[in-house]
Amino acid sequence: MILAGCGSAPAEQHNSTDVMFLQMSLEYIAQGDRVAEPSAQRAGDARVRVLTAELHEQWARESTQMRGWLGDWKQPVEADPDTGVHAGHGDLHSLRASDIAELTAAKGDDFDRTAVNMLLGHLHNVVQVARMEATGGRDPRAKALAEAMTATRQEQIRRLLTLQAAATMGS
Numbered sequence: 001m002i003l004a005g006c007g008s009a010p011a012e013q014h015n016s017t018d019v020m021f022l023q024m025s026l027e028y029i030a031q032g033d034r035v036a037e038p039s040a041q042r043a044g045d046a047r048v049r050v051l052t053a054e055l056h057e058q059w060a061r062e063s064t065q066m067r068g069w070l071g072d073w074k075q076p077v078e079a080d081p082d083t084g085v086h087a088g089h090g091d092l093h094s095l096r097a098s099d100i101a102e103l104t105a106a107k108g109d110d111f112d113r114t115a116v117n118m119l120l121g122h123l124h125n126v127v128q129v130a131r132m133e134a135t136g137g138r139d140p141r142a143k144a145l146a147e148a149m150t151a152t153r154q155e156q157i158r159r160l161l162t163l164q165a166a167a168t169m170g171s
Helices: 016-042 046-072 097-105 108-136 140-168
Strands: none
Touching: 016 046, 016 097, 016 108, 016 140, 046 108, 046 140, 097 108, 108 140
16 A cells, blocks of 8 residues: 655745745834834823734734744744845835934824824835735735735724824814
């Protein structure tokens, strides 16, 4: 009796786009937390505090899942910092130290406006990376996560835009 597939290794279900998506997403989570954590505590507007606490909790769950998959695939958690490696995957747009310094120095309504503006740009970048995964990834779990992240982040962006508009109008 011959066993079909005996001795053959299972086919890889992930590709370099899946790996890059998870690595870049983990970096974005770390950067986003540098805005979300202080905002959940310091924002004057309760809606900003609620949204940033929500982001922090969501990112904690997602990062655990992402780290697990990278570990299963025997891939590093951090993306290669060489920008040439990101060709075809998009560049890693990062929050700068000066951005975080600006947030740290901001007070009152300026703090809220700064946090909202930073998070809007940040979440936009996250959506772009998730879309890269949706179109170029292979792993069904990573693709499903990217689709869920896109939908969730777009809703969070809508909420932030509402907060931004209210701040502009003095509400």
